[in-house]
Amino acid sequence: DAGVIQSPRHEVTEMGQEVTLRCKPISGHNSLFWYRQTMMRGLELLIYFNNNVPIDDSGMPEDRFSAKMPNASFSTLKIQPSEPRDSAVYFCASSFTGGQNIQYFGAGTRLSVL
Amino acid sequence: AQTVTQSQPEMSVQEAETVTLSCTYDTSESNYYLFWYKQPPSRQMILVIRQEAYKQQNATENRFSVNFQKAAKSFSLKISDSQLGDTAMYFCAFMTHAGNMLTFGGGTRLMVKP
Numbered sequence: 001d002a003g004v005i006q007s008p009r010h011e012v013t014e015m016g017q018e019v020t021l022r023c024k025p026i027s028g029h030n031s032l033f034w035y036r037q038t039m040m041r042g043l044e045l046l047i048y049f050n051n052n053v054p055i056d057d058s059g060m061p062e063d064r065f066s067a068k069m070p071n072a073s074f075s076t077l078k079i080q081p082s083e084p085r086d087s088a089v090y091f092c093a094s095s096f097t098g099g100q101n102i103q104y105f106g107a108g109t110r111l112s113v114l
Numbered sequence: 115a116q117t118v119t120q121s122q123p124e125m126s127v128q129e130a131e132t133v134t135l136s137c138t139y140d141t142s143e144s145n146y147y148l149f150w151y152k153q154p155p156s157r158q159m160i161l162v163i164r165q166e167a168y169k170q171q172n173a174t175e176n177r178f179s180v181n182f183q184k185a186a187k188s189f190s191l192k193i194s195d196s197q198l199g200d201t202a203m204y205f206c207a208f209m210t211h212a213g214n215m216l217t218f219g220g221g222t223r224l225m226v227k228p
Contacts (some may be wrong), residue, residue: 031214043205043218082156090221097214101147105159 002026003114006106014041014114018080021109024073025094033103034067034077034090043091050097080112116141116208120219127196128227134181135191135205143167145211148182148189153221154202161201162204165189183184193224201226 005024013019025032034046047057049069057067064083069075079086089110093103117140127133139148150162165173165182172180177197181190192199206219 034145034217042220044217045217048215050214091159093159095214101209101214102149102161102164103216104161105151107156107158110157 004092004094004104004106006090006109008109009027009107010110010112012074012112012114013082015083016081017113019080019082019111019113020087021077021111022088023075023077023092023106025075026104027073029094029096029104030072031070031095031103033076033093033095034075034103035093037089037091038087046077049060053104061109082111084113087111087113115215116143118208118217118219120204120206120222122222123220124223124225126227127193128140129196129198131196132192132194133184133196133224135193135204135206136222137189137191137219139187139189139206139208139219141187141208141210143210147211148180149216150178150189150191150211151205151206151207151218152190153198153204153205154199157203158216159216163191196226198226198228200224 007022033048037043047060047067052069067077089108091108093105095103129136140175154161163175168186177194179192203221207216
């Protein structure tokens, strides 16, 4: 299996622009997670989906952030408009709920908002 | 809410020696999972080891083993015969048995010296 695939690997944008991060989970997994990693706050869960349905979005920082999972093999995290404080590494992870509950992570997207 | 604390921000060890990374957590749950993840400079999050709280036997994966002390809410990671490739950030993480979300500690940066 190819593992969790995230794109792009790096993203540099200017303040005010829309940013879309993409994730393809491992085939057969039914849960998907978006995390943000910063030096100040460490690893934070933003949102998680189960069977394509958002279950907990309490970690989404504000309305500028939105996430969708239109099908079992694709999810997006969108920031509109972006701000410099959104600069971070964003990880996507997937797992099979009911199994060992092990979350497998993608390689992350490093976002820089100038 | 659960909290995870890693009290050692940085550690170093000589190649081939043994090192132990500390982790404590706080929860009122009786059944849960604990994990150690490794994040090398490539930033990929890699699962090192997993422990189920109801199992008394400590988990082991090759050179990696844990000392799980449920009453003390302690979950330390021992790395034997340290290798240069073990240089990375190590994160301890907690998941409730009923839930699906990981709570991470702040991480320990491990440097293996030749």
